[in-house]
Amino acid sequence: MLTLPCLAAFLEGCSKMLIFNPKGPIGESERSIIFVAFGLMLIVVIPVIVMSIWFPLKYRASNTKAPYDPKWSHSGKIELVMWCVPLVIVLILATITWRETHRLDPYRPIASEAAPLDVEVVSLDWKWLFIYPKEHIAVVNEFVFPAKVPLSFRLTSDTVMTSFFIPQLGSQIYAMAGMQTRLHLLADATGVFAGQNQQFSGEGYPRMNFDATATTPEAFDAWVRRVRQSPDRLDAARLEELRQPGVPAGPLYFSSIEPGLFDGIMKKSVSMPMPPEGTAAPAHAGHGQ
Template identity: 35%
Template sequence: MKRLLALLTAGAGTALLSGCESLVVLNPQGPVARSIAELINWSLMWMLLVVVVVIGLFVFIVWKYREKPGNEDYEPPEEHGSLALEITWVVIPILIVIALTIPTVKALYKLEDVPAGYEDQTPLVIHVTSADWKWIFSYPEQNIETVNYVNIPAGRTVDFRLTSAGTMQSFWIPALAGQKYAMAKMENQLFLAADHPGSYLGRNTNFNGKGYSGMEFEVLSQTPKEFEEWVSDVKATAPKLSEPEYEKLLEPTHLGRQTYSNTHLEWVNHADPDSKSYTNPEMYRLDHGYPGKTFTEPDQYNAPNSGESQNNTKKDGGEKHGH
């Protein structure tokens, strides 16, 4: 029996250790991801403490008050409660919640700012546009654009401006930062930095059709010199992107890597509330079996604030807004 327990323990330990290789969030490669990993470890420590204490008390009570020869007919005296115990099991959970809440709130506010130690740098601004099922990265300062991969300089803050050309996506680079949503006609901001050169996987974690699972991209962190050389090479060799080509690119398909020596920001910024909608509902028939729907009525937030408009909104509900 002891030998069997030893084998099971060794097997479980090996499985856990081998699984750590895939836990990218616990192997952060930048200050933002490091803050998230520290918060996860802090939470795990408290959860483990609770589990150990609860299981320990359970085993102790079951063992101490088990039925033994000589006490089969024992009847415990009637109890009306213990004030000390009631205070204890109310106060301890409150203290645990406080111990988890304060670091969480501090970390969330910290993640919205430029990473610590990078405050004196000028961030590299990259506009991220999601579409089914691809990621488009626009460099307005460099006037270049990439699809399904993004190169960044190591040791410099990157300011990602997230939006969508259609459906909502979730932008996540586990080794460098947490996830944020990319939504049409609005913009979210995500700061991150890579400590050193390397290749990191990014993906969409929001389910929005059969193609979402393959919606991945590479983040290549380069030395500043390598990054500048890459930018110069793109400007000299990459083709120009035209508006018709861009509209074709937004159709719900999977694509490989693409590179252009200009950006689609020349004619459309999907974060603009008044920007054109690029949806292709009929093309979803093959993937979903449902063609989708395009709303022809004007958006309610642009409609006059009249009594008639409000009544129509109540009657039609979701039929009166959307794209």
């Protein structure tokens, strides 16, 4: 009876395991891989658990009816099972890993009749900047996109390394200063999905979250028009303000952007001089460590 409340408390967290409630083809494929790997491992785990309970009960000192031969030391059949079963499991897992790693390559575009939506993502302390180059707008800590349209991401970081992840869509990927990573995702249905940073990046790391909202194409166009009504423009001076460590109270909208902003952020990180040996790093860099 005491086990049931403990089990209920343990399983309560499963409702928040977003990775097991995917809303896109990439997330669904990754969930299937997890289930297959889990099932294959149970082939070994379940017999071991059963035997660890059955053997002590059967050969306990008080059970005089159980035959016990302490001189027995080898069985060819048991050796065959002990070696062949794990070998088969490893071969199956290796095959699945090889095949799915190439099929789910985050750099590989998703086949679709719809044209992809290009999005440039910049990781800041401690906020996410989303640039829509074709729409010429930018948003901080809010990501809106049409459902059933492939998403083509270019990602970088203005500070330390972070990890971009929308669990229900799948495939987390690192954003690194001076580098560009790529990611392709797709949402099968409309909804609001949690987005987060999975890499510790400083004091504001626990609040470095955003809403990823999949809408209809009509709702997305209306949202773009609303962003374009913002009086703010994202240029070099405004970007410098965003670079200051902190978490904004809500999303920030920019009706226009400076051309080549994403590439400029990457080049800045590459050309930033390193402090001389034995001297302290700039104050801004210390916030992200």
